[in-house]
Amino acid sequence: MKLESLKVALIQQSCEEDKNKNIKKTCELIKEAAISGAKLVALQELHTSLYFCQNEIIQNFDLADEIPNNTTNIFCNIAKELKIVLIISLFEKRTKGLYHNTALVIDSDGSIAGKYRKMHIPDDPAFYEKFYFTEGDLGFKPIKTSIGNLGVLVCWDQWFPEAARLMTLNNADILIYPTAIGWDPSDNDKEKERQKEAWITIQRSHAIANALPVLSINRVGFEGDIDFWGHSFACGCQGQIIKMADSKKEEILIADLDMTETEKIRRIWPFLRDRRIDNYKDLTKRFID
DSSP states (O other): OOOSEEEEEEEEOOOOSOHHHHHHHHHHHHHHHHHTTOSEEEEOTTTTSOOGGGSOOGGGGGGOBOSSOHHHHHHHHHHHHHTOEEEEEEEEEEETTEEEEEEEEEOTTSOEEEEEEOOOOOEETTEEGGGTOOOOOSOSOOEEETTEEEEEOOGGGGGOHHHHHHHHHTTOSEEEEEOOOEEOTTSOHHHHHHHHHHHHHHHHHHHHHHTOOEEEEOOEEEETTEEEEOOOEEEOTTSOEEEEOOSSSOEEEEEEEETTHHHHHHHHSOHHHHOOGGGOGGGGSSOOO
């Protein structure tokens, strides 16, 4: 069923070391979002724990869970109870010694509609994700749900136009980015502002280039050496900001998406029609020497 409009909720929150406390707080926020009328609720990246990738510590692998597990059962039950589609983000243990940064989509009947394993894995100061996560192997495929095809990507994926375009070509209705990104406190205010604006701009550009609404869900709070900058936002098919959250406070960001906008915009800006696919073969190369 094609929806003409969709009320969504982005849950921007801080996290602590206690996993059970994080889950309890998140569930309370999900219920508040549903009371506000949201039919799609999206959570930030790795929301059940602190962002542990700031250091390479073997014991952190104990934070991972196989899927399904007790945590996914909790979120499946709340999605079913509230009749919402829910996007969660987990540290997945696939087997002994093989782990992924995984987003899970739960449909409104409580069933797991599908998963996405993060494809682009960073390895930078305070973001040592390659130590923990294997690159995803499920491709850029939207997950079918009762409210549409959800093009779920994760954090570092948001900087790559190829990922957004492939989700679009696979018939995504929305692009959704659970995220954990923040500032190095040693950077000055101008540099911090440049980084934040670049982050917002690149995702708005995906909305424009693909004529799709974009949802980006970031965390807040100071953890270790990162000051997570919040600013979760929803934007429309021309990159227009519909709603944006604060940089510091926890927030349930409620936004109404016009799901008829994609068709209207693609008729006047037919980017998919005018793509020169016969001349793009070099995109599969690392670099053209």
